[in-house]
Amino acid sequence: MYSLTVADHVMIAHSFRGEAFGPAQRVHGATFVVEAEFRAPRLDDANLLVDIAAARVELRRILDGFDYSNLDELPAFAGQNTTTEFLCFHIHGLLSAALAEGKLGEGGRAVRSLKVLLRESPLAWAAYEAEVARAAAA
Template sequence: MYFVKIRESMMIAHSLKHPFFGPAQNVHGATFVVDVTFKTTSLDKHNVVIDIGLAHKVVKDILSKLDYQNLDDLDIFKGKLTTTEFIARYIYDEVSLKVKSYFEGKISVSIKENPNAWAGFEEN
């Protein structure tokens, strides 16, 4: 399996309004390190998984809409618990939409929310 991994970061604020989340119910900030991995069993006609520059641009464009935002204030997340896992799925869906015309492999998203914890989403 071949792969290309893109790493970007973003700073967000949010609250997780449910007693399950204890103190995280309050507004708090996080710096997310986001890894998006593109995997395929074969290379394309240019002997690449995906153009790395294009993959960086796609990921940066998606994260730029969330960077320095309070996720609670964004219409797309109204009434949602914006857990790290949920945001990973959102990023996965957005990346998948943007690359579907030229990438046919598998995509996974991993978010490092602190030095000791990661969460993510990948397709089956």
């Protein structure tokens, strides 16, 4: 299985609901390093897994949707505790849709799984990994 990873970062503010979150119930900030790892059993005709430039552009486009924002104020996150784990799942869904739409090049149509990892610090991170839906032509 081949893999290719692109990375970027995002800065957000948010708060959590529920006593389990202790002081994080108050508004606080976080900077996440975001990694997206694409996996496929084969390369395309140009020997690419996905177009790296396209993957970086798409990841940035997704992150621009909430970078430098208070997630508590965005409709996309209404009613959600925007934990690191939840944000991994959210980004995974948007990248999976981009793959299905062919936004990461023809090689992207062969991607079988995707892992999104958010690093909160050098000591703590979370990830979400799952298979991606294949386009009908794949």
